[in-house]
Amino acid sequence: MPRPLRIIKTAAILAWSAFVIAPFLWALTTSFKTANGVTAGPTYLPYVDYEPSLAAWKGLFGSGAGSIDIVQPFAASMIVTLSASAISLILGTLAAYGLSRFVYKAGPISNNDLTFFFVSQRIMPPVVLAIPFFLMLGFFGLLDTILGLVIVYIALLLPIAVWVMVDFFNNIPRELDETAMIDGCTPIETFWRVILPNSLPGLVVAGIFCIVFGWNDFFFAFTLTFTETQLLPVAIVSLNSSVTPWWSLSASALVSVAPLIVVAFLVERYLEKGSLAGADK
Amino acid sequence: MYGLSRYKFFFLLPGLLTLLAIILFPLIFTIRVSFSGWDAASPGLNFIGGGNYGRIFSDARFWESLVRLGFIATACVLLEYVIAFALALLVWHQVRLRRLTRVLFLIPMMTTPVVMAVIWRTIFHESLGPANDLMQLLGIGNIAWLTSAGWATVVVILVDVWQWTPFMFLLLMAGLLSLPREPFLAAAIDGAGPIRTFFDVTFPAMAPISAGAVIIRLIEASKIMETIYVVTSGGPGTATETSSYYIFIRGLRDFQIGYAAALSITYLVIMIVLLTIIAKLLARYLVKSGA
Amino acid sequence: MTYAIRNLTVTDGNTIHLHGLDVELPASGVVTVIGRTLSGKTTFLKVLAGLQAVRSGSLVRDGVDLLKIPAWKRRVGMVYQQFVNYPHLNVRDNIVFPLKRAGCTSSEIEAKLTYVSDLLGLRPYLDRRPAELSGGQQQRVALARALVKDTDFLLLDEPLVNLDYKLREQLRDEFRRIFHDSRDRLVVYATTEPAEAMILQGHVIILHEGKVIQTGDYRDVFHYPANTIAAQVFNDPPMNLLEGEIARGRLILGPSFETPLPAHFSTLAPDRYTFGLRATDLALGGDFSAVAALAEVNGSLTVLHLDLEGRNLVLEEEGVHLFQPGDRIGFTPDSARFYAFDATTGALIAAPPRRSVSGQKD
Numbered sequence: 046m047p048r049p050l051r052i053i054k055t056a057a058i059l060a061w062s063a064f065v066i067a068p069f070l071w072a073l074t075t076s077f078k079t080a081n082g083v084t085a086g087p088t089y090l091p092y093v094d095y096e097p098s099l100a101a102w103k104g105l106f107g108s109g110a111g112s113i114d115i116v117q118p119f120a121a122s123m124i125v126t127l128s129a130s131a132i133s134l135i136l137g138t139l140a141a142y143g144l145s146r147f148v149y150k151a152g153p154i155s156n157n158d159l160t161f162f163f164v165s166q167r168i169m170p171p172v173v174l175a176i177p178f179f180l181m182l183g184f185f186g187l188l189d190t191i192l193g194l195v196i197v198y199i200a201l202l203l204p205i206a207v208w209v210m211v212d213f214f215n216n217i218p219r220e221l222d223e224t225a226m227i228d229g230c231t232p233i234e235t236f237w238r239v240i241l242p243n244s245l246p247g248l249v250v251a252g253i254f255c256i257v258f259g260w261n262d263f264f265f266a267f268t269l270t271f272t273e274t275q276l277l278p279v280a281i282v283s284l285n286s287s288v289t290p291w292w293s294l295s296a297s298a299l300v301s302v303a304p305l306i307v308v309a310f311l312v313e314r315y316l317e318k319g320s321l322a323g324a325d326k
Numbered sequence: 327m328y329g330l331s332r333y334k335f336f337f338l339l340p341g342l343l344t345l346l347a348i349i350l351f352p353l354i355f356t357i358r359v360s361f362s363g364w365d366a367a368s369p370g371l372n373f374i375g376g377g378n379y380g381r382i383f384s385d386a387r388f389w390e391s392l393v394r395l396g397f398i399a400t401a402c403v404l405l406e407y408v409i410a411f412a413l414a415l416l417v418w419h420q421v422r423l424r425r426l427t428r429v430l431f432l433i434p435m436m437t438t439p440v441v442m443a444v445i446w447r448t449i450f451h452e453s454l455g456p457a458n459d460l461m462q463l464l465g466i467g468n469i470a471w472l473t474s475a476g477w478a479t480v481v482v483i484l485v486d487v488w489q490w491t492p493f494m495f496l497l498l499m500a501g502l503l504s505l506p507r508e509p510f511l512a513a514a515i516d517g518a519g520p521i522r523t524f525f526d527v528t529f530p531a532m533a534p535i536s537a538g539a540v541i542i543r544l545i546e547a548s549k550i551m552e553t554i555y556v557v558t559s560g561g562p563g564t565a566t567e568t569s570s571y572y573i574f575i576r577g578l579r580d581f582q583i584g585y586a587a588a589l590s591i592t593y594l595v596i597m598i599v600l601l602t603i604i605a606k607l608l609a610r611y612l613v614k615s616g617a
Numbered sequence: 618m619t620y621a622i623r624n625l626t627v628t629d630g631n632t633i634h635l636h637g638l639d640v641e642l643p644a645s646g647v648v649t650v651i652g653r654t655l656s657g658k659t660t661f662l663k664v665l666a667g668l669q670a671v672r673s674g675s676l677v678r679d680g681v682d683l684l685k686i687p688a689w690k691r692r693v694g695m696v697y698q699q700f701v702n703y704p705h706l707n708v709r710d711n712i713v714f715p716l717k718r719a720g721c722t723s724s725e726i727e728a729k730l731t732y733v734s735d736l737l738g739l740r741p742y743l744d745r746r747p748a749e750l751s752g753g754q755q756q757r758v759a760l761a762r763a764l765v766k767d768t769d770f771l772l773l774d775e776p777l778v779n780l781d782y783k784l785r786e787q788l789r790d791e792f793r794r795i796f797h798d799s800r801d802r803l804v805v806y807a808t809t810e811p812a813e814a815m816i817l818q819g820h821v822i823i824l825h826e827g828k829v830i831q832t833g834d835y836r837d838v839f840h841y842p843a844n845t846i847a848a849q850v851f852n853d854p855p856m857n858l859l860e861g862e863i864a865r866g867r868l869i870l871g872p873s874f875e876t877p878l879p880a881h882f883s884t885l886a887p888d889r890y891t892f893g894l895r896a897t898d899l900a901l902g903g904d905f906s907a908v909a910a911l912a913e914v915n916g917s918l919t920v921l922h923l924d925l926e927g928r929n930l931v932l933e934e935e936g937v938h939l940f941q942p943g944d945r946i947g948f949t950p951d952s953a954r955f956y957a958f959d960a961t962t963g964a965l966i967a968a969p970p971r972r973s974v975s976g977q978k979d
Contacts, residue, residue: 087458172590298442
């Protein structure tokens with residue numbers, strides 16, 4: 046590649062990388078600041094521009110004045126996200142297999158329409174469902190509970206699982222199912238013994254999407270929980286008033302996104318093994 | 327094939343029924359509520375016919391929010407598409423570079439949008455944030471990031487681009503990697519330079535994946551709300567107020583539940599129609615459909 | 618004991634794949650189903666396997682309609698064109714998979730595994746994954762898996778089509794050995810190539826556009842094709858078909874192409890007919906002449922396409938003979954080998970006296 050193009054290419058990648066990292070770096074230095082590091086104007090380097098302090102970080106895990114309980118919301122987010130993702134993945138994969146392999150017909154409705162129905166649930170903005178969910182959960186006494194949130198999240202994550210897995214299953218040749226059936230497997234055994242073991246890449250992608258979208262939800266957690274159950278994003282945003290010091294804000298934010306960054310590494314390793322869009326035949 | 331029927335239902339029904347159960351009732355309920363005058367002053371399900379819908383017709387704020395949403399969503403998706411494609415093209419050939427950048431570029435997408443929005447708000451703080459510091463460094467001077475209509479919109483778009491370009495990047499990269507090599511070899515043999523190769527080989531071959539990625543991103547972008555809630559609160563004024571945000575204000579802040587329900591249904595119908603049209607238009611490029 | 622197939626119809630929307638087939642299959646032995654692509658062979662096989670829904674019809678043995686039995690309860694083995702094996706299992710697990718599903722004891726499994734892997738030469742590969750094997754080996758694994766269990770049917774759908782020439786020849790011979798080694802099961806082998814039917818030497822069913830054109834022992838079908846379609850399908854290159862007539866005691870195939878009436882046509886009335894002659898029954902050199910259009914050399918055989926006054930004629934000859942398009946070629950038909958078919962229906966009217974099959978092309 047000719048010199049000038051190489052320079053542009055390197056510059057572009059560096060520029061974008063800088064853009065990507067910038068907010069994290071800012072949050073990181075800010076988390077070590079105290080009032081002096083903030084109120085005079087933006088500061089960047091510890092010891093050079095300001096005096097670093099661990100106050101914010103101590104506050105996260107300790108108790109007492111100025112502390113923020115991050116552990117509880119973290120755990121709550123984990124439980125809700127993992128349960129909803131697991132259930133969505135199971136139900137969604139089953140439905141996706143059905144849509145991929147069998148022909149459904151109910152009047153004018155057929156496979157493609159059903160798949161579209163699943164996927165189109167994503168079009169609904171949370172705001173449309175928030176109020177009815179609020180009233181519905183209230184009716185069943187599920188407001189401000191983990192169970193209530195899990196139920197709502199299943200409705201959000203199931204379409205994702207279906208979308209990813211239908212495409213994936215369509216890429217597995219039908220002859221494999223047929224061979225299994227000839228060898229004595231009922232359709233369920235075929236699915237369980239033959240297709241699923243060959244579906245790992247798709248399941249991983251679907252699972253990761255579910256976990257990420259679930260973990261990162263703010264709106265439903267915001268509308269449907271108050272004090273008993275608090276998810277992480279809500280906990281962090283509730284700090285976002287002019288009262289909360291920037292350093293606590295930054296520290297909490299970093300803690301909340303750290304696990305996802307780890308997941309990002311894991312995802313990348315998996316992506317390199319197979320394609321995102323489907324399996325090799 | 328004989329004997330399949332009971333299995334068909336076993337696979338599809340659990341998921342389908344669960345989804346229907348959770349989504350259908352709220353939806354029907356919302357429709358019912360939209361015909362009521364439920365608000366803070368008179369809570370409860372009465373019936374006022376199409377009153378709410380009539381009000382929507384003359385609600386300029388709603389229609390403006392739609393236009394704004396269209397603008398913002400389109401800008402976001404276009405920018406994300408172009409940047410992601412450019413980046414993907416730069417790195418897809420070389421494995422080490424590809425892996426490194428893939429991780430790096432992946433991170434924003436995985437982070438919690440609301441949480442990052444909190445950080446962005448501190449960044450764009452007009453006197454205490456690094457953004458204006460950078461502007462001064464570049465000789466541009468202070469920008470009224472969050473207090474001017476135009477710049478607030480820029481901030482919203484910028485944050486969304488930061489967050490979701492990785493999504494496009496991933497999809498496009500996967501697409502590039504799955505392309506057959508032959509056309510590229512043929513183009514090279516024919517002496518085509520990188521630009522010709524792109525327009526004649528790469529871009530057309532990527533059309534189905536591009537179309538799919540754009541549609542998915544459009545659907546998600548149309549729901550943009552959390553960023554606006556945290557960073558601009560729809561402001562200044564209503565400068566960054568999208569439809570979702572407006573519905574949120576009417577419903578959960580002003581507590582005009584009946585009206586908000588009507589707004590929701592109207593919005594939903596408009597979005598489904600629009601997105602279906604766009605999907606059908608792009609469907610010419612979609613080689614593989616769902617099932 | 619036989620399988621009686623009655624009125625088997627398979628449709629897909631508005632396309633009819635099988636038109637009310639009526640055919641009988643023996644309970645054991647080898648049946649070759651031969652036909653062009655899209656003639657319905659694969660559909661037919663899939664019906665036997667239980668993988669294809671039927672619009673109507675029955676498959677009855679001993680009073681039991683097998684079509685009512687779901688695929689996983691039938692006793693069937695199937696080998697596909699595109700070597701299908703379980704990617705996530707090694708060769709050993711691939712082969713014993715059906716045995717485990719059927720609940721065989723481990724000693725039974727070991728015994729059958731040993732038998733089949735020796736039969737197909739797979740012993741050295743038992744711990745490998747299919748993806749690590751060559752095409753021929755993968756197909757053998759598929760075959761082993763189909764053979765290892767006791768089945769009523771062993772179905773093969775053009776199993777050699779994706780292999781290279783040498784491998785095909787080698788496996789064809791193995792097939793003959795293996796299939797005659799098989800116990801009470803019916804091998805149904807679908808192919809487009811008559812040569813394979815001849816090697817397998819079984820019962821033949823000719824399918825064309827979803828209908829049965831002819832059935833019978835392979836020698837009978839070869840010597841007495843029921844009509845022009847059978848004659849073309851069951852010969853490679855397809856039998857030459859020429860419109861002509863019998864008049865004045867001579868066989869007239871064209872203005873400059875006539876011969877004395879062959880002996881076996883002596884009882885035919887003077888009329889228009891469609892006459893057939895195999896490519897191998899035309900020899901190079903002689904009094905008749907045509908223009909060369911194309912010469913294909915296959916190994917040590919030459920297939921020459923001739924243009925005879927606007928009609929196509931295919932001639933096959935041993936050895937390598939090179940001609941340029943446009944060359945004038947002399948040829949001689951072996952008039953004792955002519956077939957006569959009805960000019961309108963294509964049905965067989967007269968066939969040459971029978972000669973041993975080995976005198977023909979392989």
